[in-house]
Amino acid sequence: MHLPALPPLPAVSYVMPVLNEEGFLERAVRTILDQDYAGEKEIVLALGPSTDRSNAIALSLAAEDGRVRLVENPERDIPAGLNRAIAASRYPIIVRVDAHSELTPDYTRLGVEILGSRHAANVGGIMRAAGASDVQRAIARGYNSPYGLGGGAYHGDGAAGEAESAYLGIFRREAIDAVGGYDREILRGEDWELNLRIRRTGGLVWFSPALGVTYWPRASFADLARQFFATGTWRAVLVRKYGRANPWRFFAPGALVLGLTASTGALVLLTIGVLPWASAWTVLLVPMAAYLAGIGVAVFRIPDQRGIRDRLLTATTLVTMHLSWGAGFLRGIVFGGGRIFGRGRVVDRSRV
The missing domain is CATH 3.90.550.10 (Spore Coat Polysaccharide Biosynthesis Protein SpsA; Chain A)
Structure with a gap:
Protein backbone atom coordinates (compact mmCIF):
# COMPACT_ATOMS: atom_id res chain seq x y z
CA MET A 1 0.00 0.00 0.00
CA ARG A 218 -19.43 -2.13 31.91
CA ALA A 219 -20.39 -1.47 35.52
CA SER A 220 -22.13 -4.77 36.38
CA PHE A 221 -21.23 -8.43 36.03
CA ALA A 222 -24.45 -9.16 34.12
CA ASP A 223 -23.60 -6.52 31.49
CA LEU A 224 -20.01 -7.77 31.37
CA ALA A 225 -21.21 -11.34 30.78
CA ARG A 226 -23.49 -10.25 27.90
CA GLN A 227 -20.70 -8.19 26.36
CA PHE A 228 -18.13 -10.96 26.54
CA PHE A 229 -20.53 -13.64 25.30
CA ALA A 230 -21.10 -11.47 22.22
CA THR A 231 -17.36 -10.82 21.84
CA GLY A 232 -16.59 -14.54 21.99
CA THR A 233 -19.36 -15.32 19.52
CA TRP A 234 -18.04 -12.88 16.96
CA ARG A 235 -14.44 -13.98 17.47
CA ALA A 236 -15.66 -17.45 16.44
CA VAL A 237 -17.20 -15.91 13.33
CA LEU A 238 -13.80 -14.42 12.50
CA VAL A 239 -12.17 -17.81 13.09
CA ARG A 240 -14.66 -19.40 10.70
CA LYS A 241 -13.93 -16.69 8.12
CA TYR A 242 -10.17 -16.19 8.49
CA GLY A 243 -8.92 -19.41 10.10
CA ARG A 244 -5.23 -19.35 10.97
CA ALA A 245 -5.03 -15.57 10.69
CA ASN A 246 -6.45 -15.58 14.23
CA PRO A 247 -3.88 -15.82 17.06
CA TRP A 248 -3.94 -19.05 19.08
CA ARG A 249 -4.90 -17.20 22.27
CA PHE A 250 -8.41 -16.66 20.94
CA PHE A 251 -9.03 -20.40 21.17
CA ALA A 252 -8.08 -20.64 24.85
CA PRO A 253 -11.41 -19.56 26.48
CA GLY A 254 -13.41 -22.06 24.42
CA ALA A 255 -10.99 -24.85 25.36
CA LEU A 256 -11.30 -23.73 29.00
CA VAL A 257 -15.10 -24.03 28.93
CA LEU A 258 -14.85 -27.52 27.43
CA GLY A 259 -12.29 -28.56 30.06
CA LEU A 260 -14.37 -27.19 32.94
CA THR A 261 -17.49 -28.88 31.56
CA ALA A 262 -15.65 -32.22 31.57
CA SER A 263 -14.39 -31.57 35.10
CA THR A 264 -17.84 -30.67 36.39
CA GLY A 265 -19.41 -33.76 34.85
CA ALA A 266 -16.69 -35.98 36.29
CA LEU A 267 -17.04 -34.40 39.74
CA VAL A 268 -20.78 -35.08 39.77
CA LEU A 269 -20.34 -38.70 38.66
CA LEU A 270 -17.55 -39.29 41.20
CA THR A 271 -19.58 -37.70 44.00
CA ILE A 272 -22.70 -39.82 43.40
CA GLY A 273 -20.63 -42.99 43.00
CA VAL A 274 -21.17 -43.67 39.32
CA LEU A 275 -17.40 -43.44 38.86
CA PRO A 276 -14.89 -44.69 41.45
CA TRP A 277 -12.52 -42.15 43.03
CA ALA A 278 -9.68 -44.69 42.86
CA SER A 279 -9.57 -44.64 39.07
CA ALA A 280 -8.11 -42.85 36.08
CA TRP A 281 -11.35 -40.84 35.76
CA THR A 282 -10.09 -38.40 38.37
CA VAL A 283 -7.73 -36.98 35.76
CA LEU A 284 -10.78 -35.16 34.40
CA LEU A 285 -10.68 -32.98 37.51
CA VAL A 286 -7.32 -31.52 36.47
CA PRO A 287 -8.75 -28.68 34.30
CA MET A 288 -10.92 -27.41 37.16
CA ALA A 289 -8.12 -27.67 39.73
CA ALA A 290 -5.64 -25.96 37.41
CA TYR A 291 -8.07 -23.15 36.58
CA LEU A 292 -8.95 -22.46 40.22
CA ALA A 293 -5.25 -22.38 41.06
CA GLY A 294 -4.63 -20.00 38.18
CA ILE A 295 -7.41 -17.66 39.34
CA GLY A 296 -5.90 -17.72 42.82
CA VAL A 297 -2.47 -16.73 41.50
CA ALA A 298 -3.96 -13.99 39.29
CA VAL A 299 -5.99 -12.47 42.11
CA PHE A 300 -2.87 -12.03 44.23
CA ARG A 301 -0.72 -10.70 41.39
CA ILE A 302 -3.07 -8.10 39.92
CA PRO A 303 -2.24 -4.68 41.45
CA ASP A 304 -4.47 -1.91 42.86
CA GLN A 305 -6.57 -4.09 45.19
CA ARG A 306 -7.53 -3.31 48.77
CA GLY A 307 -8.63 -6.14 50.98
CA ILE A 308 -10.58 -9.33 50.50
CA ARG A 309 -13.62 -7.68 48.88
CA ASP A 310 -11.53 -6.31 46.01
CA ARG A 311 -9.91 -9.71 45.51
CA LEU A 312 -13.29 -11.45 45.43
CA LEU A 313 -14.57 -8.92 42.91
CA THR A 314 -11.43 -9.40 40.80
CA ALA A 315 -11.89 -13.18 40.85
CA THR A 316 -15.54 -12.77 39.81
CA THR A 317 -14.47 -10.47 36.99
CA LEU A 318 -11.91 -12.92 35.62
CA VAL A 319 -14.25 -15.90 35.77
CA THR A 320 -17.05 -13.90 34.13
CA MET A 321 -14.75 -12.74 31.34
CA HIS A 322 -13.26 -16.17 30.66
CA LEU A 323 -16.42 -18.28 30.79
CA SER A 324 -18.69 -15.81 28.98
CA TRP A 325 -16.16 -15.33 26.20
CA GLY A 326 -15.51 -19.07 25.93
CA ALA A 327 -19.22 -19.99 25.90
CA GLY A 328 -19.86 -17.37 23.24
CA PHE A 329 -16.95 -18.67 21.19
CA LEU A 330 -18.33 -22.22 21.22
CA ARG A 331 -21.77 -20.92 20.32
CA GLY A 332 -20.32 -18.94 17.42
CA ILE A 333 -18.29 -21.87 16.10
CA VAL A 334 -21.44 -24.00 15.91
CA PHE A 335 -24.12 -21.46 14.97
CA GLY A 336 -22.33 -18.35 13.69
CA GLY A 337 -23.00 -14.80 14.86
CA GLY A 338 -26.69 -14.29 14.17
CA ARG A 339 -27.96 -11.10 15.77
CA ILE A 340 -25.94 -11.27 18.98
CA PHE A 341 -24.73 -7.76 19.80
CA GLY A 342 -23.66 -7.37 23.42
CA ARG A 343 -24.02 -3.62 22.77
CA GLY A 344 -26.61 -2.68 25.36
CA ARG A 345 -25.04 -0.41 27.98
CA VAL A 346 -26.94 0.34 31.15
CA VAL A 347 -26.42 3.96 32.14
CA ASP A 348 -24.01 4.35 35.05
CA ARG A 349 -25.77 7.08 37.05
CA SER A 350 -22.61 7.75 39.05
CA ARG A 351 -21.19 9.40 35.93
CA VAL A 352 -24.30 11.20 34.67
Missing part, protein backbone atom coordinates in the same frame (compact mmCIF):
# COMPACT_ATOMS: atom_id res chain seq x y z
CA HIS A 2 1.56 3.29 -1.13
CA LEU A 3 0.66 6.26 1.06
CA PRO A 4 1.79 9.77 0.10
CA ALA A 5 3.64 11.89 2.64
CA LEU A 6 1.45 13.75 5.09
CA PRO A 7 1.37 17.55 5.00
CA PRO A 8 2.12 19.47 8.20
CA LEU A 9 -0.88 19.41 10.55
CA PRO A 10 -3.34 17.51 8.32
CA ALA A 11 -7.01 18.04 9.16
CA VAL A 12 -8.58 15.33 11.31
CA SER A 13 -12.06 13.77 11.35
CA TYR A 14 -13.11 11.92 14.50
CA VAL A 15 -15.82 9.32 13.95
CA MET A 16 -17.92 7.96 16.83
CA PRO A 17 -20.89 5.57 16.91
CA VAL A 18 -23.35 6.45 19.67
CA LEU A 19 -25.96 4.20 21.30
CA ASN A 20 -27.24 4.68 24.86
CA GLU A 21 -24.20 6.63 26.06
CA GLU A 22 -25.78 9.50 28.01
CA GLY A 23 -23.42 9.06 30.96
CA PHE A 24 -20.31 9.21 28.78
CA LEU A 25 -20.99 11.11 25.55
CA GLU A 26 -20.46 14.73 26.57
CA ARG A 27 -17.19 14.05 28.38
CA ALA A 28 -15.91 11.98 25.44
CA VAL A 29 -16.70 14.75 22.94
CA ARG A 30 -15.11 17.41 25.11
CA THR A 31 -11.86 15.46 25.40
CA ILE A 32 -11.78 15.54 21.59
CA LEU A 33 -12.52 19.25 21.33
CA ASP A 34 -9.79 19.88 23.93
CA GLN A 35 -7.06 18.04 22.01
CA ASP A 36 -3.83 20.05 21.81
CA TYR A 37 -3.70 19.63 18.04
CA ALA A 38 -3.38 22.78 15.95
CA GLY A 39 -4.83 21.34 12.73
CA GLU A 40 -8.48 21.51 11.72
CA LYS A 41 -10.85 19.11 13.48
CA GLU A 42 -14.37 17.81 13.10
CA ILE A 43 -16.35 15.20 15.03
CA VAL A 44 -18.97 13.10 13.23
CA LEU A 45 -21.37 11.31 15.58
CA ALA A 46 -23.35 8.39 14.13
CA LEU A 47 -26.52 8.34 16.19
CA GLY A 48 -28.22 5.01 16.72
CA PRO A 49 -31.78 4.59 18.06
CA SER A 50 -30.87 5.31 21.68
CA THR A 51 -33.49 4.91 24.38
CA ASP A 52 -31.80 7.37 26.75
CA ARG A 53 -30.81 11.06 26.34
CA SER A 54 -27.81 10.40 24.07
CA ASN A 55 -29.31 11.95 20.94
CA ALA A 56 -30.52 15.04 22.81
CA ILE A 57 -27.02 15.49 24.25
CA ALA A 58 -25.53 15.11 20.75
CA LEU A 59 -27.93 17.74 19.34
CA SER A 60 -26.94 20.13 22.12
CA LEU A 61 -23.23 19.60 21.48
CA ALA A 62 -23.70 20.18 17.74
CA ALA A 63 -25.64 23.40 18.38
CA GLU A 64 -22.88 24.61 20.72
CA ASP A 65 -19.91 23.83 18.43
CA GLY A 66 -20.00 23.71 14.62
CA ARG A 67 -17.20 21.17 14.56
CA VAL A 68 -19.65 18.55 15.89
CA ARG A 69 -21.69 17.01 13.08
CA LEU A 70 -24.42 14.36 13.23
CA VAL A 71 -25.50 11.49 10.98
CA GLU A 72 -28.19 8.88 11.55
CA ASN A 73 -27.31 5.22 12.10
CA PRO A 74 -30.70 3.44 12.01
CA GLU A 75 -29.03 -0.01 11.87
CA ARG A 76 -27.53 0.69 15.37
CA ASP A 77 -24.52 -1.57 14.59
CA ILE A 78 -21.01 -0.20 15.19
CA PRO A 79 -19.57 -0.99 11.72
CA ALA A 80 -22.55 0.58 9.93
CA GLY A 81 -22.28 3.67 12.12
CA LEU A 82 -18.56 4.01 11.53
CA ASN A 83 -18.99 3.67 7.77
CA ARG A 84 -21.74 6.32 7.78
CA ALA A 85 -19.59 8.69 9.84
CA ILE A 86 -16.54 8.14 7.63
CA ALA A 87 -18.61 8.74 4.49
CA ALA A 88 -19.87 12.02 5.95
CA SER A 89 -16.43 13.15 7.14
CA ARG A 90 -14.20 15.45 5.11
CA TYR A 91 -10.60 15.17 6.25
CA PRO A 92 -7.57 12.96 5.35
CA ILE A 93 -6.99 11.59 8.88
CA ILE A 94 -9.71 9.45 10.45
CA VAL A 95 -9.62 8.96 14.23
CA ARG A 96 -11.96 6.21 15.44
CA VAL A 97 -13.30 7.05 18.91
CA ASP A 98 -15.90 5.60 21.28
CA ALA A 99 -18.38 7.43 23.46
CA HIS A 100 -17.13 5.54 26.53
CA SER A 101 -13.51 6.46 25.92
CA GLU A 102 -11.57 9.61 26.74
CA LEU A 103 -8.44 10.68 24.84
CA THR A 104 -5.40 12.10 26.57
CA PRO A 105 -4.84 15.76 25.47
CA ASP A 106 -1.81 14.89 23.29
CA TYR A 107 -3.38 11.82 21.67
CA THR A 108 -4.05 13.36 18.24
CA ARG A 109 -0.83 15.37 18.03
CA LEU A 110 1.40 12.41 18.91
CA GLY A 111 -0.64 9.97 16.83
CA VAL A 112 -0.46 12.07 13.67
CA GLU A 113 3.28 12.54 14.17
CA ILE A 114 3.78 8.77 14.49
CA LEU A 115 1.49 8.09 11.53
CA GLY A 116 3.68 10.30 9.34
CA SER A 117 7.09 9.26 10.67
CA ARG A 118 6.31 5.53 10.37
CA HIS A 119 4.44 5.82 7.07
CA ALA A 120 1.74 3.79 8.78
CA ALA A 121 -1.82 3.13 7.70
CA ASN A 122 -3.08 3.05 11.29
CA VAL A 123 -1.66 3.90 14.71
CA GLY A 124 -3.08 2.92 18.09
CA GLY A 125 -2.11 3.13 21.74
CA ILE A 126 -2.96 1.79 25.18
CA MET A 127 -6.47 1.29 26.48
CA ARG A 128 -6.46 2.08 30.19
CA ALA A 129 -9.70 0.95 31.76
CA ALA A 130 -11.05 2.90 34.74
CA GLY A 131 -13.96 2.53 37.14
CA ALA A 132 -16.15 4.66 39.39
CA SER A 133 -17.68 1.90 41.56
CA ASP A 134 -16.08 -1.10 43.28
CA VAL A 135 -17.46 -3.49 40.65
CA GLN A 136 -16.48 -1.29 37.72
CA ARG A 137 -12.97 -0.89 39.14
CA ALA A 138 -12.70 -4.67 39.44
CA ILE A 139 -13.81 -5.03 35.81
CA ALA A 140 -11.24 -2.39 34.85
CA ARG A 141 -8.54 -4.43 36.60
CA GLY A 142 -9.53 -7.39 34.46
CA TYR A 143 -9.25 -5.31 31.30
CA ASN A 144 -5.86 -3.96 32.28
CA SER A 145 -4.38 -7.35 33.17
CA PRO A 146 -3.10 -10.11 30.87
CA TYR A 147 -4.98 -12.48 33.19
CA GLY A 148 -8.21 -10.93 31.96
CA LEU A 149 -7.90 -10.28 28.24
CA GLY A 150 -4.70 -12.01 27.24
CA GLY A 151 -1.80 -10.74 25.20
CA GLY A 152 -3.03 -7.78 23.16
CA ALA A 153 -0.32 -5.09 23.21
CA TYR A 154 -2.84 -2.29 23.79
CA HIS A 155 -3.92 -3.81 27.12
CA GLY A 156 -0.45 -3.34 28.61
CA ASP A 157 2.66 -1.23 28.38
CA GLY A 158 4.41 -3.06 25.58
CA ALA A 159 7.15 -1.68 23.38
CA ALA A 160 6.33 0.36 20.30
CA GLY A 161 6.27 -1.64 17.11
CA GLU A 162 4.30 -3.27 14.32
CA ALA A 163 0.99 -4.60 15.61
CA GLU A 164 -1.70 -7.09 14.70
CA SER A 165 -4.47 -4.60 15.47
CA ALA A 166 -5.02 -1.31 17.28
CA TYR A 167 -7.42 -0.07 19.91
CA LEU A 168 -9.62 2.51 18.17
CA GLY A 169 -6.98 3.87 15.78
CA ILE A 170 -5.71 6.91 13.88
CA PHE A 171 -6.04 6.04 10.18
CA ARG A 172 -4.99 7.37 6.84
CA ARG A 173 -8.22 7.77 4.90
CA GLU A 174 -6.59 6.14 1.88
CA ALA A 175 -6.03 2.96 3.90
CA ILE A 176 -9.69 2.70 4.89
CA ASP A 177 -10.86 3.48 1.35
CA ALA A 178 -8.49 0.88 -0.12
CA VAL A 179 -10.19 -1.97 1.78
CA GLY A 180 -13.76 -0.70 1.51
CA GLY A 181 -14.25 0.39 5.12
CA TYR A 182 -15.62 -1.71 7.95
CA ASP A 183 -17.34 -5.00 7.18
CA ARG A 184 -21.00 -4.41 8.11
CA GLU A 185 -21.51 -8.15 8.62
CA ILE A 186 -18.97 -8.29 11.49
CA LEU A 187 -20.84 -6.88 14.47
CA ARG A 188 -18.02 -7.38 17.01
CA GLY A 189 -14.25 -7.58 16.46
CA GLU A 190 -14.67 -5.10 13.61
CA ASP A 191 -11.39 -3.31 14.43
CA TRP A 192 -9.32 -6.49 14.26
CA GLU A 193 -10.97 -7.50 11.01
CA LEU A 194 -10.40 -4.11 9.37
CA ASN A 195 -6.76 -4.08 10.45
CA LEU A 196 -6.27 -7.58 9.07
CA ARG A 197 -7.45 -6.44 5.64
CA ILE A 198 -5.27 -3.33 5.84
CA ARG A 199 -2.23 -5.47 6.67
CA ARG A 200 -3.02 -7.86 3.82
CA THR A 201 -2.86 -4.94 1.37
CA GLY A 202 0.59 -4.00 2.67
CA GLY A 203 -0.46 -1.33 5.17
CA LEU A 204 1.46 -0.95 8.41
CA VAL A 205 -0.44 -1.03 11.72
CA TRP A 206 1.67 0.50 14.48
CA PHE A 207 1.36 0.39 18.27
CA SER A 208 2.75 3.16 20.46
CA PRO A 209 2.49 3.19 24.27
CA ALA A 210 2.85 6.97 24.09
CA LEU A 211 -0.82 7.12 23.08
CA GLY A 212 -3.33 6.65 25.88
CA VAL A 213 -7.11 6.28 26.03
CA THR A 214 -9.21 5.98 29.18
CA TYR A 215 -11.97 3.39 28.74
CA TRP A 216 -15.01 3.08 31.02
CA PRO A 217 -16.10 -0.58 30.95
